[in-house]
Amino acid sequence: MSEGLHPFRRVAAHDTGAGSAPVSLPEETPVAVVYNGSTQAVMMATPADIEDFARGFSLTEGFAEAHEIGEVEIVEQPNGIEARIWLPEKKQAALDARRRAQVGPVGCGLCGIDSLAQAAREVRAVPASTLVLAPSEIGQALDALRALQPLHDETRAVHAAGFYVPGRGIVLAREDVGRHNALDKLAGAMAAAGSDPASGAVVLTSRLSLEMVQKTAMIGAPLMLSVSQPTAHAVRLAEEAGIALVTHNRHGTRIFTHHARIGSAHVL
Template identity: 40%
Template sequence: MPPSDGGDRATFARYDVDTITFADQSRQGASRNAPVETPVNIVYAPVPFAVMMATPQDLEDFALGFSFTEGIIETIDDIRGIAVEEDERGLKLIVSLSSEKLQRHLARSRGGTGGIDDRNPTAPAPNGAFVVRPQAIRRALDDLSKAQALNAITGATHAAAWCGLDGSILSIREDVGRHNALDKLVGHLLRGKVDPLSGFLIITSRCSFEMVAKAAAFGIRAVVAVSAPTSLAIERARRFGITLAAVARDDSVLIFHSDDLGGGAIIGDIPT
């Protein structure tokens, strides 16, 4: 496998803007950074599979994580190579699969896409306490904004971060798309052979069922979301034994699911 794309492509652009003050209707010139959003055509050679609108960085991680969470591959060894090409419409992400996985993928494609449970694990996570303490969540939240380098420049990207059980942010990926950010992170974790029981996931976005399904596919046992979850996300977390904490703020967090399915426990009170 090639190393993850460090990226020499521009990830943001600067634009002239006018600031209008409501109180006195005054207008003042200024400038503003915006994250680059470009079509990324994911191709499992030679067949195009999906076009994602994404930030053009960490694309090899994206290809690996996307392929894994979509159920196209089972391990990193199922990918023989990844290439990035540019064309007039954006970027083409060419993923070369092993012959077995390519034939399986082509057969699935001819048969149509599966149901929404295709990316979920086949069984709930194993029983046993998986503890994420409130102090760890608080620490991760405190450090999250500082770790979002692209968002600090643009104020317009999502992030998915992998945190140690003490709340330290060990790795982070950003993108204009929340699913893309998580796929990039999963790809990075797969590449690094990270144990999913060694930490927890924090996301800056709304927690939809797709986000829970992608986390479950990697074996993550606890997800913390800055925004709120959907009903289906909560149901999936309960089904697959994932601790789900959301609406995470400086002084509190809501626990939507913990250890009643063996998925984990959050113990104690949020310190103020």
């Protein structure tokens, strides 16, 4: 977290027919991702783990490979934060093709693109993996992520993304007011830690939408777990990318794609 910035604040709230009491709310701050001196995107994000966010955003949006991202310079500005990255000149064409310089709301994963082709961009299939989870591990992974959400516990207003490895549990977790930001932060943390995406599952507290599958495919993880349903488009893309989509909630466990990744494929 950038020094001097806090991921939440306390304000006084009035209950109906009662007095006021302090309540914690998450902060959202404009974060500009700057490549080679030019702003590519400005997103509203929780001002924590900004280096992870910038690194992960670069990876999941396809602007760079992990080895092409060097130091991420975090610069606090009067109205927000800049995350500055220098990429090889050969990446300039891709940057120019998808220049995004406006503020993106936290709930929008495709803000700033300027064509339908960019919205439906193809993603590469995830690398081959022998990962198979037992049905019991699905609930265990989601429960483990819930235990690693201090900001959510404080505010009840943020999303989380975690990386689950069988036998080890959730090895990395990140939170943010934006679900896409949380996943980008996780991607950046995984890259920095040298985590093997093929060895585990991305675990989410949010719905499994198209752009979340796109980002997970760019990470290279073969399995996504969530408490919320996927969209139909997300299911089609996950099938093509080789990603198993699995949900687990009070309605039971549902496997939407690549059933072989779950030990008992008859689970419904």
